[in-house]
Amino acid sequence: MRPLSGNFIIALAGLLMPIAFLLAFFWVPPAAEFQKLYGNGQIAKIVFVHVPLAMVSFAAFVVAAGFGAAYLRTRSLRWDALGYATIEVAWLYAVLATVTGAWFSRLAWGAWWNWDPRQTTMFMVLLTYTAYLLVRGAVDDDERRASISAVYAILGAVASLFLYWVVPYLPTVQQTSLHPSGIVVRGGLDASYRLVLLLSLVSMALMFAQLVRLSAAILRLECKFRSAALTN
Amino acid sequence: MTEAFPFFLAWLLTWLALMVYLWRLETKLKTLERQTDEDATNLQGG
Numbered sequence: 001m002r003p004l005s006g007n008f009i010i011a012l013a014g015l016l017m018p019i020a021f022l023l024a025f026f027w028v029p030p031a032a033e034f035q036k037l038y039g040n041g042q043i044a045k046i047v048f049v050h051v052p053l054a055m056v057s058f059a060a061f062v063v064a065a066g067f068g069a070a071y072l073r074t075r076s077l078r079w080d081a082l083g084y085a086t087i088e089v090a091w092l093y094a095v096l097a098t099v100t101g102a103w104f105s106r107l108a109w110g111a112w113w114n115w116d117p118r119q120t121t122m123f124m125v126l127l128t129y130t131a132y133l134l135v136r137g138a139v140d141d142d143e144r145r146a147s148i149s150a151v152y153a154i155l156g157a158v159a160s161l162f163l164y165w166v167v168p169y170l171p172t173v174q175q176t177s178l179h180p181s182g183i184v185v186r187g188g189l190d191a192s193y194r195l196v197l198l199l200s201l202v203s204m205a206l207m208f209a210q211l212v213r214l215s216a217a218i219l220r221l222e223c224k225f226r227s228a229a230l231t232n
Numbered sequence: 233m234t235e236a237f238p239f240f241l242a243w244l245l246t247w248l249a250l251m252v253y254l255w256r257l258e259t260k261l262k263t264l265e266r267q268t269d270e271d272a273t274n275l276q277g278g
Contacts, residue, residue: 010254021243025236045239049246089253096249100242107238207250214257221264228271 009210016203020196024048028192033183038108044180044189046104048196052204053097054122058164060090060208061129065157068150077223080146083153084136085215089208091129098122109178118179121163128156142223 030041067083070076101119102112113119132152139145167173168181183189 017247021247024239024243030235040235040238042235043238045236046242048239049242053246092249092253096246100246103238103242207254211250211254211257214254214261218257218261218264221261221268225264225267 006210006213009206009213013203013206013210016199016206020048020200020203023192023196023199028196029190031183031189031193033189034108034180037180040107043104043107044193046100047189047193048200050097050100050104051197052201053093053100055201056204056208057090057093057097058160059205060086060093060212061125061153061160062157064090065154068153071146071150075143075146077142077146078220080142080149081216081219081223082212084149085212085219087129087132087153087156088215089211091126091133092211093204093208094122094126094129098126108180114178116179117168117173117177118181121167125160125163128159132156142226 024045028045031044032041034044035041064083064086067079067086071079071083098119101122105114105116105119106112132149135152136145136149139148168177168179
């Protein structure tokens, strides 16, 4: 049976997600600056989906590095399961952030993919963690796999930090970027955007926590079965 | 209202993807838990 905390998390996420959507759809006004730039102020609302997905995935990659460090210190497979579960779900979030970003790109700039610095760095992060998932699948021994994964998670987080927060802000890169993050940062959106964005961020983070809990529980059980099969 | 369709579609896609993934994990976990219970029962019985 699922523990109470799991029920609570999923209930809260299940409540907040539709509330954020309804507020975004009916209450938040179209963004004037987006209307001027792209001819449709409503497409600014994609930030309520795209930004939380990207933020949660980035935070998760950093947290996974922490789990990796904890594994290297303690050699407990519990940390390995948590680290893998975190990266697996963060990878899904990063894919969804890329897809919703491409959708915005299609609507605003007329093409699904523009090789915009933001799109490109996100794509590189995705490739980094796709390789992590493939490497994990290629190693059979539990402890060897956990050690490789832990080191990879730490290096991956350093690369992500660089790709998310350094490359897009380099002056030469910023000049060529079409990404509308500047509008959001300088407060070019209505105050209601901040509230709904926060609500959406909380709901997606809660959903993330629940997905990681389930995924880690599955990994622990699978590991137990493998050990039992080896001893029999 | 049709101008809000892109946002609706982005939200729907995300929501569906997360729900399908959640359902997949829940189902897999339940199957494994059932298997654990069966193994424990077999051990007690044997």
